[in-house]
Amino acid sequence: MTQNLRARRRLVIQERVVSTLLLGCGVISILTTIGIVVVLLTQSLGFFAEVSPVEFLTGTRWSPGLIPQSFGVLPLVNGTLLIAAGASVVAIPIGLATAIYLSEYASTRVRRTVKPILEILAGIPTVVYGYLGITLVTPVLRTVFPQTQIFNAASAAIVVGIMILPMISSLSEDALSAVPRSLREAGHALGATRFEVSTRVVVPAALSGISASFILAISRAIGETMAVTIAAGMQPKMSLNLLESIETMTAYIVQVSLGDTPYGSLEYRTIFAVGLLLFLITLAMNLLRQRITRRFREVYE
Amino acid sequence: MSAPPFGPHGAEHVTAPTAPSIDPRGGRFEPRIETRRRKGRVFQALCLGAVIFGIASLVVLLVDVAADGLDVLSIDFLTRYASRIPSRAGIRAPILGSLWVMALVAAVSFPLGVGAALYLEEYAPKSWFTRMLQTNIANLAGVPSIVYGILGLAVFVRFFALGRSVLAGALTLALLILPVIIISAQEAIRAVPNSLREASYGLGATRWQTIRHQVLPVAMPGILTGTILALSRAIGETAPLIMIGALTFIAFDPATPLDSFTVLPIQIYNWVTLPQEEFRHLAAGGIVVLLTALLLMNASAIVLRNRYRKKL
């Protein structure tokens, strides 16, 4: 009798220990977020004690390493957005067209073969894309546009575009496939061709899922580091010229890490200020995407 | 208007198409079917072109890397250390470094990730806390890898004074891929049919007993698949490890988790940035090794997933 009781009590204790341990695992994620926020904020506060946030956010010259130092972050933001925009120009039309083909035109067998092949592109490490940018894409660009510099934004934009392509094609294809067959039938029954059903019924119906995939891909392009570090260069400037070298926020952070900037110096602390800005931008985009996805789910309750 | 004469029941009567239309409703439409069909064909061709572009990019990528890198591969390449002389350089230290790091990353992130997923799926009540936890994980999955590098630098390298060590790098990467593992493990756990759990509870088992004996065994293939895929992301990560100070010129084998180290992607990056042509080939060789490792990991994940699907 007491043996049973003892066994029961052991189980209860075991249960409590286990659930606490597991909760601990979950809490690690909260600690991670807190860690990121605390690190970025505290170090940035130290930075912003010496450099006014206004100068940081509105200045157009970024040269923390030169004397006189300039801390206008806009050239880095410009570089980041330029690459993201260029990558989007490549990835969005091609990715969406791919998704439409796989969802509306391709047979099941084709779709099941092609989709994982394209997802391989997403799994390739970014250093490889950087390598390709500088060894393959840039030489081709230079033959077509001789004025292209060795490090240029276009090369990085193209390879980053290819890298984020599968994100758009896979997620958009999921969104398109989720559109109920009854809507397509309604479109056909009114005399619409397959092209018209795809573009005027299915795509509009899947729009939230598709836009969510765009935002995810763009945010990935914004956070991309190695490909742009290798291919796009390290010259921060306020330029829209894709054939010139620029510098992104992420590449700058790498540049400082690789250099011998003294720890604790103002120049060193720029890492955290730029990192904070980067974090906030991608956080905003992720929140936007979650909001859109939630609205998508509401429509298709 | 005179109606056309009707035949006996069962026989239709058709007047010539040029007869005046009785029906006033005709003619308000211009269907232009040929034009629309043609537009559709062009559109379909363009979409197919997009698919081909994607596949072609992959092919070009692989062919280019292989062409540049395959002739660099040799036993020497795999067993030598880095060197300023291209013909004497190898990827021994990066391979060992990557292996060390990956082993530690797996050891840390797998239990933590599965634990968190189990908590969220089996234990967590429907509260604001749980929802916040879930949103937090989703957000963390979208944070750029370099921010994790900054975190690792400040927390592991400096605060915990681990220095620029394998351990610091592994912990940083573990945090990076943790959200991915949690999310995919959650999916695998969610896919376990509830009837299994109910049967176990019905027999008087506690929640942990049910998890350990019923849920986990069934969900494990899916969990492993997700973990392998997450690890294959970690193996290619460069920026966070650069941030925590993984060096680029290592000429020894790491012996303890506190040793300095380098990993394959960083060596590749280093070689890519060097001007001499030969280093480009070395970089390509390193890429071939890296991609092969990735191929093996992904293939095993796919095999696992297929066997898992068959069981379900």
Next chain:
Amino acid sequence: MSTEIEEAGAVRTRVALKTRSLSVHYGDSPAVRDITLEVPTNRIVAFIGPSGCGKSTLLRCFNRMNDLIPAARVDGEVLFHGRDLYAPDVDPVEVRRKVGMVFQKPNPFPKSIFENVAFGLRINGFKDDIGERVEQSLRAAALWEEVKNRLDAGALSLSGGQQQRLCIARALAVEPEILLMDEPASALDPTATSRIEDLIRDLKRDYTIVIVTHNMQQAARVSDETAFLYLGELIEFNETERLFTNPDNERTEAYITGRFG
């Protein structure tokens, strides 16, 4: 530039639709076997029969919706005012404007009420005033009064019965000759159902209607002629009153008295 089908529709004959030895196979299994029947113009014909008897498949032959299923094979003829719908030079798109369809579960597009009805007009190159045609169609579907002040509202905000009437308006907008209705009221509550049935009876004036229903009372209430199908075959086709009170075939009698199905 009108096509043959358009011209065929413009010349109204007594028989709107006629099938000759019509068969449909999905792969190897037959769904519809060798059916020959006529649907007279401006009449309502009901297809009844137990589930799986092929009535929906048969219905979908009339607007070539079976073309969308790769495994489906259609043999025989379907004549629309004398013109074979399955002739090689006939594009299904032109068929579907003249032969409209309303589905079992209301399926409005996730667009505004106005855009739902306007969709078919825009696709088919309507030359006149779209707004006017939308209003006409909504009136014809007995929905105008309820939605006239909120044409920009989302179609999904309407009730089930209203959505179905919207789908009817959408189908009517493109000026079809024939309206195919696949169990149009089976997803609706009794009030909405009787409104739809009243609407169907009104529509007979201007359209030919073929309705598939599993509800025999509905068939009896609404249709002029009824076809009873069983296992893909046409068992009996007669005037509705006759079929329900004094059927020729004993299987028909068995079905309508509820002995099976």
